[in-house]
Every structure is written in C-alpha cells, then in structure tokens.
Amino acid sequence: xxxxxxxxxxxxxxxxxxxxxxxxxxxxxxxxxxxxxxxxxxxxxxxxxxxxxxxxxxxxxxxxxxxxxxxxxxxxxxxxxxxxxxxxxxxxxxxxxxxxxxxxxxxxxxxxxxxxxxxxxxxxxxxxxxxxxxxxxxxxxxxxxxxxxxxxxxxxxxxxxxxxxxxxxxxxxxxxxxxxxxxxxxxxxxxxxxxxxxxxxxxxxxxxxxxxxxxxxxxxxxxxxxxxxxxxxxxxxxxx
Ligand SMILES: C[S@@+](CC[C@H](N)C(=O)[O-])C[C@H]1O[C@@H](n2cnc3c(N)ncnc32)[C@H](O)[C@@H]1O
Numbered sequence: 001x002x003x004x005x006x007x008x009x010x011x012x013x014x015x016x017x018x019x020x021x022x023x024x025x026x027x028x029x030x031x032x033x034x035x036x037x038x039x040x041x042x043x044x045x046x047x048x049x050x051x052x053x054x055x056x057x058x059x060x061x062x063x064x065x066x067x068x069x070x071x072x073x074x075x076x077x078x079x080x081x082x083x084x085x086x087x088x089x090x091x092x093x094x095x096x097x098x099x100x101x102x103x104x105x106x107x108x109x110x111x112x113x114x115x116x117x118x119x120x121x122x123x124x125x126x127x128x129x130x131x132x133x134x135x136x137x138x139x140x141x142x143x144x145x146x147x148x149x150x151x152x153x154x155x156x157x158x159x160x161x162x163x164x165x166x167x168x169x170x171x172x173x174x175x176x177x178x179x180x181x182x183x184x185x186x187x188x189x190x191x192x193x194x195x196x197x198x199x200x201x202x203x204x205x206x207x208x209x210x211x212x213x214x215x216x217x218x219x220x221x222x223x224x225x226x227x228x229x230x231x232x233x234x235x236x237x238x239x240x
Contacts, residue, residue, distance in 0.1 A: 002074040002100045004093060006086040006112030009200030011041035012049035019110040023050050027077040030057040030070055035091040036084035036115075037167050037221050039201035046082075057081070058168065066096055074105045089114035090132070090162060115223060118200045119160060123237025124227060130157030135178050135224075137164045137171075146185040149226055156229035163222055172220035179214040179224065187211055194225040194238060208238045 003022045008014025015023070023029060031043060033056045047054050061069055073079045087093050087109065100107050120126050130152030133145045149159045163173035175195035183189060189212035197205040197219040205217050227238065 001078045001106045001108070002070070003078070003080040003108045003110065004087045004097065005080055005082050005110040006089075006114070007038070007046075007082050007084055008112045009085055009115065009118055010039050010202075012046050014038075014112065014200075016110060016112060019112070020050075022078075022108060022110065023052065023080050023082075025078060026052070026080040028055065028073045028079045029053070029082065030055045030061075030079065031082045032057050032062055032084070032091075032093070033167055034059045034062075035165075037165060037172065038084055039198040039219075039221070054082075062093070062096060066099060070096070071099060071103055071105065074100065075103065086112050086114035086116075089116045113200065115162070115199060115221075116160075119196065119223070119225070121199060121204065122194055122196065122206055122225060123240075124158050124194075124225065124234050125231070128156075128158055128228065128234075129160055130155065130228070132160045132162060134162045135164060135173060135181060137166070137173060139181050143185055146182060146187060149182075149187075153226070153228055158228045159226045161224040161226075163224065165221055172222065174216055174220075175222050175224045176214050176216045178222075179211045183211060192227055194227065195222065196225065197222040199223070 005019040029052050031054045043054055070079060070081055083093060097107060131148050133148035135145050136142060145161060152159045161178060163178050165172045191211045193211045195207045195214055197217045205219055
C-alpha cells in the first residue's frame with residue numbers, strides 16, 4: 001500500500017489526523033525533501049513526533065529510483081510518502097501515483113494545505129490569480145516568469161512567483177533576489193509587489209512595497225506576488 005500524504009506548511013502538527021493515523025500504521029516512511037521546506041520543523045522533529053525513522057527521498061530517488069525503493073516497498077509493505085504542503089499542488093507527484101497504479105499498488109491520497117491556498121492570507125482573492133510561475137536560481141537566460149506576469153497583467157490578474165530552493169544545500173531564493181532578477185528582466189522599478197515569507201507559520205512576513213524597495217527578509221521559504229487589478233477591499237488589505 002502507498003499513502004501519499006501532504007504534511008502541510010508549518011510543523012510536525014500540521015498533518016491531518018487521517019494522515020497521522022496512516023503514518024502510525026506504516027512500515028516505511030519516505031519524506032520528499034527537494035521541493036519545499038516546513039516553516040518550523042526539521043526532519044528530526046517529524047521523526048520524534050511520528051516516533052518513526054524517516055527515509056529522505058531526493059529527486060533522484062523519487063524520479064529515477066522509485067521502482068527499486070518506494071514502489072518496491074509498497075508492493076509488500078505499508079509505505080507512506082510524505083510531501084510538504086499538498087502532494088498535488090505546485091509540486092506534482094502525479095508520476096509516482098501513475099506508476100503505483102500501473103503496478104496495481106493500492107494508493108491513499110491525503111491532501112493538506114498548500115502555498116497555493118495559504119497565500120490567501122495576503123488579502124488578494126484567490127480566484128483572481130492568473131498562472132503561477134517559478135524563478136529558478138540559474139536564470140541568466142530565462143525570461144518566462146516576466147512573460148507570465150505580463151500575460152496575467154493584461155487581463156488584470158495577480159501573479160504568484162514561487163522561488164527556487166535547494167533544501168539539501170540550505171539554499172533558498174529570497175524576494176530580494178527575485179525582484180533584482182525581475183528588474184534585470186525589465187520590470188518597472190515602481191511596480192507594487194508583495195514579499196512573503198513563512199506563510200502558514202505563526203509569524204508570517206507579508207510586506208507590500210515598490211519592487212525597487214524590497215528588502216532582504218531572513219526567513220524562508222519565500223514567495224512573491226505582483227498584484228493585478230485591485231478591488232478596493234484588496235487594496236485596503238494589502239496596505240495594512
Ligand atoms: C514547489 S512549491 C511547494 C509545493 C508544496 N507541495 C505545496 O503544496 O505548498 C515550493 C515553493 O513554494 C513557496 N513556498 C512554499 N512554502 C512556503 C511558505 N510557507 N511561505 C512562503 N512560500 C512558500 C516557495 O517559493 C517554495 O520555493
């Protein structure tokens with residue numbers, strides 16, 4: 001059996017009760033370690049709370065070695081595959097799900113909160129966001145994030161930028177780095193942006209400013225929003 005479980009954004013207690021019960025009943029726990037970061041817990045905190053050892057699953061394990069690790073185990077044991085946030089939001093583990101189905105492995109999916117909906121805390125209507133885009137670390141010849149923003153802007157929609165991260169190297173892109181990149185790509189320096197860090201934690205940082213005035217925030221992970229057309233209620237909320 002394979003349980004694909006979203007563990008939320010904050011810490012070891014962000015898991016749902018349903019997810020926790022499946023973990024307690026599991027023989028093997030894998031944690032996908034390369035697409036996000038909890039705001040307030042380490043892998044050791046998770047292990048202590050679940051009272052089980054966690055096997056770290058990096059991109060290589062999930063995308064190239066799943067047949068000989070996660071899926072092989074799930075053929076004969078109860079395996080839980082843990083994903084930060086929601087397993088099918090922003091990161092998609094659809095490939096693992098498909099391969100499990102092909103192997104006739106029983107799969108349980110347990111959803112959780114994702115950055116894609118927790119971002120509602122900023123005050124912009126979720127149904128007024130356009131396409132989400134990501135800014136990679138290696139961005140010298142990359143212009144697609146600005147292209148996505150411009151298309152969203154044309155039809156008045158908000159743009160959410162997810163920022164690259166390499167948790168294994170403890171390396172996370174900041175809103176400052178992201179906005180420096182967008183300015184280099186030609187974004188008008190007076191554009192209004194919202195810098196966000198540790199959304200879903202008890203102390204999220206949400207700062208509205210002109211893009212040229214974005215300051216470094218020392219909390220991760222971070223994401224950035226450029227608002228589209230603002231309803232007066234949204235305008236009030238983001239200026240508080
Ligand atoms: C691939 S997405 C996360 C997907 C995850 N499965 C989910 O549902 O949230 C990772 C990116 O989302 C953003 N992110 C994730 N968690 C965040 C948080 N708590 N606060 C701010 N940004 C966050 C960061 O830009 C990060 O690099």
